[in-house]
Amino acid sequence: MHRILELPFAEWSPSITADESRRVAGELELGKIVYLPQLRFKIAETERRFLDTRWLSGTHKSLSYEPQRAAATEGVRGAQGAPQDLRALAAMIARFQKEALALVHALFPQYAPHLRVAPTSLRPGNVEQHKLSWRKDxxxxxxxAFPSRPNRGERILRIFTNVHPAGAAGKGARVWKVGDLFEDTAKEFLPRIKRPIPGSAALLRTLGVTKSRRSHYDHIMLRMHDQMKRDPAYQSRPTHLTFGFPPxxxxxxxxxxxxxxxxxxxxxxxxxxxLPLDRQYFPERAPLKVLERLRRRALA
Ligand SMILES: [Fe+2]
Incomplete structure (x- = not known):
């Protein structure tokens, strides 16, 4: 379980001492998963109906709360349904956003003023049912790491909650595989990654492939993402941890x-x-810093 750190909290705004906060952040910032087995997102009886793929429109895989971008569907992108239903759906997803933010603020107060909030999503579908190309699988x-969204080292922090309505014990787990810590994975894959072709970042920006400049760091992260997915021996390595996050x-x-x-x-x-990486408790643990140490050069 050294890749997962379990915390006993059952509240979205738990009290935690500054020392404990720093200790937990230190583990999270090494790439470990902070797991709260007793922290449930409460869904009202009247909201249970939203745990259904019928609210997804077209080919969408998730319902995403984006009040600015999805005004026509009551703030929920990728949704279909009557306006009053979509409003109730938006309210439920917005409530999760509030609780997730409260949790991060409580656990990691040093992050709080510097977080940039990205969309909140509800994924009602089955993981196994979206068979996609290897790159998106x-x-x-x-x-x-996302081809169109270079981040030049800014961190991607995600809060997940399993809202499967399964009543029976052992049912409805979200099963993840978890690999080695980042530094080990980087050491393994970095030697296979060549430098970007000179001028390619500017070209990708001009062509509109990327929304902002793709740095050397972004290039390495994308290649690492691809190399990991394309390596069957790596994928089937028995030392990786398989873990079920229960409802x-x-x-x-x-x-x-x-x-x-x-x-x-x-x-x-x-x-x-x-989160900007210099707002971490231990900025030197950020992937950008790890990769720069291993490559012995600036990559930002
Ligand atoms: Fe992912």
Whole structure:
């Protein structure tokens, strides 16, 4: 269990001492998963109906709370339904956003003023049912890195909660595979990654492939993401941990650092937050800093 740190809290705003906070952040910032088995997101009886794929429109895989971008569907992107239903759905997802933020503020007060809130999502579908190309297949171990969204080292912090309505014990777990800690994974894959072609970052920006400049760091992270997914021997290594997060549990990780794969499960809510790496408790543990140490050069 050295890749997972369990905390006993059952409240979204737990009290924690400054020392404990620093200790937990230290583990999280190494790429471990902070697991709160007793922290349940409460869904009202009248909201149970939202745990259903019928609210997804078209080819969408998740319902995403984005009040600015999705005004036509009452603030929920990827949704379909009557306006009054969508309003209630938006309120439920917004409530999770509030609780997820309260949790991060309580556990890691040093992050609080610097977090940038990204969309909050409800994923009602089955992980196993989205069979995609290897690059998009998140049932394969990977670190998060997105071709169109360079972040130049800014951190991706994610809070997940399993809202599967299963009553029976042992049912409805969200099963993840968790790989080695980031530094070990980086040491393994970095030698296989060549430098970007000179001028490619500017070209990708001009062509609109990327929304901002792709740094050398972004290039390495994308290649690492791809190399991990394309390596069958790495994927099937028996030392990786398989772990089921049961219904009613919550977990947090830096998904640009913790090697993860979602093997199975249904009904999850997720909040993404971004954090400048110099606001970490231990900035030197950030993937950018680890990669710079290993490559012995600046990559920002
Ligand atoms: Fe991921």
């Amino acid at each position: 998140d049932t394969l171990l990977h670190v998060d 009613g549990s919550t977990w947090i990780c830096f998904s640009d650092q913790a090697a993860h794969a979602a093997l199975s499960g249904q009904f999850m809510m997720e909040q993404t937050l971004h």
